[in-house]
Amino acid sequence: SQTIHQWPATLVQPVGSPLSLECTVEGTSNPNLYWYRQAAGRGLQLLFYSVGIGQISSEVPQNLSASRPQDRQFILSSKKLLLSDSGFYLCAWSSGTGVTGANVLTFGAGSRLTVL
């Protein structure tokens, strides 16, 4: 069966510090990978998605970047965090083949980031 892991679960960082959140998927190959953010009082927003190694699409301009160095690894980064980067970050995956599979997402447990 497929599993998705995110870490760290909780992170408190000062403004201006770097960020790295990691997500890995097991039990599948060539998945589509996604980063969503849930800010306080706001709904879930898609930040980045990837259909393959090194292929990253950004949905909204921001202070963050994403990378996919391996097939089942997705990393969310920032060089200098802003207060507005605080939120709950969720990684998700879907099947990389077919319209039906590509639109069924499974989410990780999330990483809560607080920027002070």
Added chain:
Amino acid sequence: KQEVTQIPAALSVPEGENLVLNCSFTDSAIYNLQWFRQDPGKGLTSLLLIQSSQREQTSGRLNASLDKSSGRSTLYIAASQPGDSATYLCAVSWETTDSWGKLQFGAGTQVVVTP
């Protein structure tokens, strides 16, 4: 503009009552609609997935209906229990060529079931 709306934003019911959660969407061209549950500080748990060709899906005490023509989905939870307390989110996958996997979420309905 494609939007997903959930009403009400919050709901409190006594244990045993049936829950009715509403989700509306502005464009009927969808691949599917998913209902998720989110406990405080936790990730999303998928409850039900309805493909665009389906009218409803059932899992245990949960039943979700889909009416594409009117842009509505309803999640019914029968005989609610305190353990059903959580935020329920609906998410739509729009039927446009570049939107595979790009779910658009409603803001959620926060449910409290009192013993």
